[in-house]
Amino acid sequence: MIVCSKCGGKTVKNGTVKRILRTGYGDVEELSIQRIKCKVCGRVERVLPEEVERFKQYSRIVLEDARELSIDEMLNVYADSISEMSIKRWRTQKNQSLF
Numbered sequence: 001m002i003v004c005s006k007c008g009g010k011t012v013k014n015g016t017v018k019r020i021l022r023t024g025y026g027d028v029e030e031l032s033i034q035r036i037k038c039k040v041c042g043r044v045e046r047v048l049p050e051e052v053e054r055f056k057q058y059s060r061i062v063l064e065d066a067r068e069l070s071i072d073e074m075l076n077v078y079a080d081s082i083s084e085m086s087i088k089r090w091r092t093q094k095n096q097s098l099f
C-alpha cells in the first residue's frame, strides 16, 4: 500500500499514464505509470516503476558528459542518438533532468 507523500493518507489507484523513455543511446521504451490519488487530501501522484529509476541513473551519465564535454565531443560520443538541440539545452539548464 502506497501512502500519500504529502499527508501520509491512504491512496487509491487512479488510472495509468503512458510515458516514452528515451535513453541517451537511442533506445525508446514505453512505460505504463500508475497514478494514485490520496483519499485524504486528494493529491494525485505517479508511482514511478523501477525502470524509470534505472533510467535516471543512466541518463545522469549522459547529462554529466553534456556538461563536461564540448558539443562536438558529445556528438562524436553519442552519434545520432542525441540531437544537438538536446545537448545545448542540457548544458544550459540547472538541475538537469531528461523528464
Ligand SMILES: [Zn+2]
Pocket: 004, 005, 006, 007, 008, 009, 038, 039, 040, 041, 042, 043
Ligand atoms: Zn494526502
